[in-house]
Amino acid sequence: MSRASFLTLLVLIGPAFVLFTGLVIIPVFEAAVFSFYKWNGLGPMVNFRGLQNYLQFVQDVIVHKALLHNLLIAFVSLVIELPLAMGLALIVSNRRFPGAVFFRTFFFLPYMLSEVITGVLWQFIYHPQYGLVRDLWSVVAPSATAPALMGSASTVLGAILVVIVWKYFGLHMTIYIAGLQDIPQEQIEAATIDGASRGRIFRSVVLPGMRTAIQLSVFFSMIGSFQLFDIVWAMGKGDPVNAGETIVTYMYKIGLQRFTIGYGSTIAVCIFLICLAFSIVYQRILVKEID
Amino acid sequence: MKSMARQNRLTDALRYTACAVMVLVIAVPLYISVMGGFKSVGQLRAEPLSIPHPYYWNQYLDMLSGRVGGFWSELLSSLLVGAGTVAVVLVTGTFAGYALARLRFRLNRVLYSYFQLGLLFPLAVAILPLYVQLRTLHLLDTRIGVILPQAAFGLAMMIMLLRGFFRAIPLELEEAAAIDGYGPFGFLFRITLPLSTPILATVSVITLVASWNNFFTPLLVFNSQKKFTLPMGVMDFMGEHAADWNMILAFLTLAIIPAVVIYVLCQKYIVAGLAAGAIKG
Numbered sequence: 001m002s003r004a005s006f007l008t009l010l011v012l013i014g015p016a017f018v019l020f021t022g023l024v025i026i027p028v029f030e031a032a033v034f035s036f037y038k039w040n041g042l043g044p045m046v047n048f049r050g051l052q053n054y055l056q057f058v059q060d061v062i063v064h065k066a067l068l069h070n071l072l073i074a075f076v077s078l079v080i081e082l083p084l085a086m087g088l089a090l091i092v093s094n095r096r097f098p099g100a101v102f103f104r105t106f107f108f109l110p111y112m113l114s115e116v117i118t119g120v121l122w123q124f125i126y127h128p129q130y131g132l133v134r135d136l137w138s139v140v141a142p143s144a145t146a147p148a149l150m151g152s153a154s155t156v157l158g159a160i161l162v163v164i165v166w167k168y169f170g171l172h173m174t175i176y177i178a179g180l181q182d183i184p185q186e187q188i189e190a191a192t193i194d195g196a197s198r199g200r201i202f203r204s205v206v207l208p209g210m211r212t213a214i215q216l217s218v219f220f221s222m223i224g225s226f227q228l229f230d231i232v233w234a235m236g237k238g239d240p241v242n243a244g245e246t247i248v249t250y251m252y253k254i255g256l257q258r259f260t261i262g263y264g265s266t267i268a269v270c271i272f273l274i275c276l277a278f279s280i281v282y283q284r285i286l287v288k289e290i291d
Numbered sequence: 292m293k294s295m296a297r298q299n300r301l302t303d304a305l306r307y308t309a310c311a312v313m314v315l316v317i318a319v320p321l322y323i324s325v326m327g328g329f330k331s332v333g334q335l336r337a338e339p340l341s342i343p344h345p346y347y348w349n350q351y352l353d354m355l356s357g358r359v360g361g362f363w364s365e366l367l368s369s370l371l372v373g374a375g376t377v378a379v380v381l382v383t384g385t386f387a388g389y390a391l392a393r394l395r396f397r398l399n400r401v402l403y404s405y406f407q408l409g410l411l412f413p414l415a416v417a418i419l420p421l422y423v424q425l426r427t428l429h430l431l432d433t434r435i436g437v438i439l440p441q442a443a444f445g446l447a448m449m450i451m452l453l454r455g456f457f458r459a460i461p462l463e464l465e466e467a468a469a470i471d472g473y474g475p476f477g478f479l480f481r482i483t484l485p486l487s488t489p490i491l492a493t494v495s496v497i498t499l500v501a502s503w504n505n506f507f508t509p510l511l512v513f514n515s516q517k518k519f520t521l522p523m524g525v526m527d528f529m530g531e532h533a534a535d536w537n538m539i540l541a542f543l544t545l546a547i548i549p550a551v552v553i554y555v556l557c558q559k560y561i562v563a564g565l566a567a568g569a570i571k572g
Contacts, residue, residue, distance in 0.1 A: 015386060022443070132340070229507055
């Protein structure tokens with residue numbers, strides 16, 4: 001390592017520093033400031049409201065609804081998407097399994113499609129007059145008309161959840177495959193020679209060896225669940241009657257459709273605090289477990 | 292031994308069944324999109340899963356000839372925004388990652404942690420102030436106004452990946468380069484960068500894909516239709532042709548093709564980036 005002159009550093013780090021500070025750090029701090037005001041985004045910001053926006057946030061029924069949906073999405077990721085990804089990773093990481101590379105490649109494909117395109121495509125699948133759902137329904141109940149899954153408050157969230165699993169399981173599978181490849185093959189062979197069953201090997205060798213990969217994928221999916229926007233927006237913008245609303249779609253509506261920038265910023269700050277709290281607690285638990 | 296072989300065959304059969312089901316779950320929606328684009332609305336209503344007969348080419352041809360929708364201009368816009376974001380991230384990220392990896396100065400650790408803060412701040416938190424700021428800077432409805440925030444929010448992750456790679460370059464190389472009279476810039480351009488093509492490719496591809504699929508930033512910034520990127524174009528098209536599902540499906544299919552092409556060509560780098568993130572994370 002050589003000592004660097006100030007000018008060298010200015011040229012090398014300056015651009016990234018300015019870009020990052022100006023468009024990430026300052027806006028985040030501004031959001032914190034805006035969150036104490038009532039402001040429509042135009043003119044001077046004079047209407048200081050103290051903690052009233054935060055009080056409103058705590059009491060807002062739609063916020064409760066949206067956060068509940070986010071929690072449900074996180075829960076479904078945890079109990080359906082990640083185990084599915086793990087199961088498939090175990091199958092397709094085996095090099096002696098013919099076709100493994102093809103399956104691996106194909107399963108990752110949905111993750112490559114844009115959320116909007118995915119959402120619109122699934123709206124068609126769910127369409128009661130044209131979509132696949134109509135045909136599946138005609139098998140189950142030939143005489144009845146198919147339900148409008150996207151149009152009914154009781155089904156819209158479930159319909160979105162299916163798409164989320166469809167779109168993201170491949171990402172987690174790929175993370176798990178990377179984790180599996182880090183486990184020394186000799187360990188598994190040694191356990192096999194010792195007569196350990198498949199289940200035993202999975203519990204005692206594979207799972208501990210994939211610790212980092214699992215921690216990372218859980219972290220991604222939890223944080224991701226609270227930041228979901230594109231897919232939900234493309235699948236009906238959280239409607240009908242907020243039944244598909246997530247916290248970010250609600251923030252967008254409050255901030256940029258109704259131009260209540262102050263209260264919108266309060267929601268943004270709370271999203272950040274929730275994610276921050278989660279990552280601190282998550283890391284604490286992990287650190288404790290290792291000790 | 293015999294029963295073992297039979298058990299293996301059985302588990303193999305189960306594995307294939309699981310994989311085949313997942314292949315169908317992924318392939319059927321894509322198939323419906325491609326074929327649906329060739330159907331008339333009447334055909335769509337009658338038989339969503341069948342192969343179209345006859346094929347109606349006019350949906351695809353109308354899009355490709357520009358008679359309906361704005362496929363080409365949206366494709367171009369997606370390309371321009373993607374290329375711009377990649378360029379900004381590559382230049383700023385490589386410079387900063389190199390300085391943080393290889394140069395000694397007092398604030399090195401502090402600055403690295405500062406950039407790492409970016410991993411904690413999701414775009415959603417900053418989007419409202421960002422809107423106000425872009426308006427003040429007169430960057431609303433400009434491509435630069437999409438490129439710069441996308442680059443800024445990708446920077447933390449990319450600096451982490453680049454710094455990690457640059458640190459692994461042996462110190463002896465740097466000492467040899469110093470003897471040859473190379474300063475920090477000489478070492479960066481003559482030795483580090485030529486050795487770093489894999490990580491530069493990974494960073495470029497991940498940034499390009501993220502930009503390509505991004506909807507939130509363009510939605511915030513763009514107003515005029517001629518600047519819309521593909522995801523925005525799809526949403527807009529859907530609003531205008533709500534009942535013409537055959538048109539919408541044809542448009543979706545055309546919009547999916549570039550993503551599939553990028554994926555097939557650059558798969559190695561995408562997976563490498565994810566794996567690097569998974570191991571370091």
